[in-house]
Amino acid sequence: xxxxxxxxxxxxxxxxxxxxxxxxxxxxxxxxxxxxxxxxxxxxxxxxxxxxxxxxxxxxxxxxxxxxxxxxxxxxxxxxxxxxxxxxxxxxxxxxxxxxxxxxxxxxxxxxxxxxxxxxxxxxxxxxxxxxxxxxxxxxxxxxxxxxxxxxxxxxxxxxxxxxxxxxxxxxxxxxxxxxxxxxxxxxxxxxxxxxxxxxxxxxxxxxxxxxxxxxxxxxxxxxxxxxxxxxxxxxxxxxxxxxxxxxxxxxxxxxxxxxxxxxxxxxxxxxxxxxxxxxxxxxxxxxxxxxxxxxxxxxxxx
Amino acid sequence: xxxxxxxxxxxxxxxxxxxxxxxxxxxxxxxxxxxxxxxxxxxxxxxxxxxxxxxxxxxxxxxxxxxxxxxxxxxxxxxxxxxxxxxxxxxxxxxxxxxxxxxxxxxxxxxxxxxxxxxxxxxxxxxxxxxxxxxxxxxxxxxxxxxxxxxxxxxxxxxxxxxxxxxxxxxxxxxxxxxxxxxxxxxxxxxxxxxxxxxxxxxxxxxxxxxxxxxxxxxxxxx
Numbered sequence: 001x002x003x004x005x006x007x008x009x010x011x012x013x014x015x016x017x018x019x020x021x022x023x024x025x026x027x028x029x030x031x032x033x034x035x036x037x038x039x040x041x042x043x044x045x046x047x048x049x050x051x052x053x054x055x056x057x058x059x060x061x062x063x064x065x066x067x068x069x070x071x072x073x074x075x076x077x078x079x080x081x082x083x084x085x086x087x088x089x090x091x092x093x094x095x096x097x098x099x100x101x102x103x104x105x106x107x108x109x110x111x112x113x114x115x116x117x118x119x120x121x122x123x124x125x126x127x128x129x130x131x132x133x134x135x136x137x138x139x140x141x142x143x144x145x146x147x148x149x150x151x152x153x154x155x156x157x158x159x160x161x162x163x164x165x166x167x168x169x170x171x172x173x174x175x176x177x178x179x180x181x182x183x184x185x186x187x188x189x190x191x192x193x194x195x196x197x198x199x200x201x202x203x204x205x206x207x208x209x210x211x212x213x214x215x216x217x218x219x220x221x222x223x224x225x226x227x228x229x230x231x232x233x234x235x236x237x238x239x240x241x242x243x244x245x246x247x248x249x250x251x252x253x254x255x256x257x258x259x260x261x262x263x264x265x266x267x268x269x270x271x272x273x274x275x276x277x278x279x280x281x282x283x284x285x286x287x288x289x290x291x292x293x294x295x296x297x298x299x300x301x302x303x
Numbered sequence: 304x305x306x307x308x309x310x311x312x313x314x315x316x317x318x319x320x321x322x323x324x325x326x327x328x329x330x331x332x333x334x335x336x337x338x339x340x341x342x343x344x345x346x347x348x349x350x351x352x353x354x355x356x357x358x359x360x361x362x363x364x365x366x367x368x369x370x371x372x373x374x375x376x377x378x379x380x381x382x383x384x385x386x387x388x389x390x391x392x393x394x395x396x397x398x399x400x401x402x403x404x405x406x407x408x409x410x411x412x413x414x415x416x417x418x419x420x421x422x423x424x425x426x427x428x429x430x431x432x433x434x435x436x437x438x439x440x441x442x443x444x445x446x447x448x449x450x451x452x453x454x455x456x457x458x459x460x461x462x463x464x465x466x467x468x469x470x471x472x473x474x475x476x477x478x479x480x481x482x483x484x485x486x487x488x489x490x491x492x493x494x495x496x497x498x499x500x501x502x503x504x505x506x507x508x509x510x511x512x513x514x515x516x517x518x519x520x521x522x523x524x525x526x
Contacts, residue, residue: 085369088353094354117372137362147357
């Protein structure tokens with residue numbers, strides 16, 4: 001069996017439909033405005049979709065699209081869990097044991113094997129929750145972004161990108177979904193998300209611990225890993241939708257991130273990266289709308 | 304008043320139902336050698352199961368492999384921790400395959416990688432390797448000193464419990480994947496291919512893995 005797979009090597013049955021990041025980001029259901037997933041009713045009524053706010057919108061049970069938003073997010077969590085399982089499994093296999101940068105210590109492999117078991121359970125939980133919430137495998141597309149971060153040839157960068165950045169995002173998402181389950185009066189959703197949240201804190205802590213342990217005498221490697229993590233954090237801050245803001249669709253779960261080994265400064269940096277991503281996304285949308293308006297007025301004057 | 308029980312009344316050191324015995328078939332050195340072989344096999348197995356997760360399209364198989372991956376990693380850790388207790392302070396020194404044939408076996412076991420090879424992957428693990436692990440662990444459990452080697456016995460029992468459960472899971476997955484005579488032949492051919500290598504290896508801990516002994520064929524020969 002060869003080492004170091006690519007996203008194209010991932011095996012799926014025929015129910016799964018794969019899309020790339022560009023297709024995912026251009027899905028109109030993920031863009032602010034009427035019809036966007038999960039925007040709350042007041043927000044839509046207030047601006048009629050004209051605010052230019054991009055993102056999922058706040059997850060509130062009484063929003064018109066809340067059920068679809070929750071189902072879409074749940075399906076996204078499910079395929080993310082599959083990729084997290086695959087990524088942890090590949091880190092068990094792709095590296096020789098040793099202390100060189102292209103090798104990994106035995107203890108790290110044991111942690112990745114433990115993560116395999118946890119992610120396999122999360123797949124089981126998620127597939128049952130998708131049924132519980134009224135959707136099914138393949139109703140929404142799969143974007144293989146998590147496994148892409150798990151393809152890095154440097155195991156430490158894998159841990160920075162997957163365990164610290166994406167599993168960190170999972171902490172924020174599960175915390176949000178748990179609260180959503182509470183507000184929606186869905187004890188099954190709340191119960192499951194709470195258990196998965198506990199596991200995610202463990203996985204992020206594994207990433208934090210190994211990052212510090214493996215770079216104790218190698219500040220350059222640590223800087224590279226943290227830079228990679230920051231890139232992934234920004235890319236998957238959901239256009240700023242995951243942030244420290246009160247009204248953000250997915251709030252940074254500060255307390256759980258601290259448990260997982262993040263310092264306050266590191267959490268502040270993620271919040272800042274998310275704020276930048278939100279500003280950039282809003283600027284992009286505003287520019288696009290201005291261009292559309294300009295095109296409309298010029299075609300009007302031509303008539 | 305009822306008489307108080309006499310706390311100083313002598314009792315036998317071993318209760319009547321405790322039939323454990325001192326003699327065992329393995330020295331400290333031989334136990335360490337076997338444990339090192341076990342650790343090597345468990346490591347190669349959990350790495351392979353983890354690596355295969357991404358390569359199998361069947362969702363139920365994918366999730367089972369992820370679960371089993373951890374169990375074998377944990378077994379390897381049990382053996383890793385036992386080695387220093389057996390006077391091997393550098394566990395890596397004894398984390399070895401029993402022989403070259405065992406290396407060849409694990410290479411052949413992990414060779415299939417295509418998404419159409421799930422049956423070959425599962426047969427190798429659940430119809431060949433795990434039955435051989437169960438055999439070697441059971442032989443060790445039944446022949447080591449039940450008093451002096453109690454820590455190894457405990458680890459063997461924990462590992463065996465997982466092995467039986469995983470064997471059953473894997474066998475049921477295999478049965479559910481076999482749908483016609485061609486599948487039956489594929490599974491049988493794969494099993495035969497790997498069993499042939501395992502015979503040359505003599506088991507996961509080499510010749511004597513299950514304690515085969517030479518029995519004289521005649522009374523005269525014995526004399």
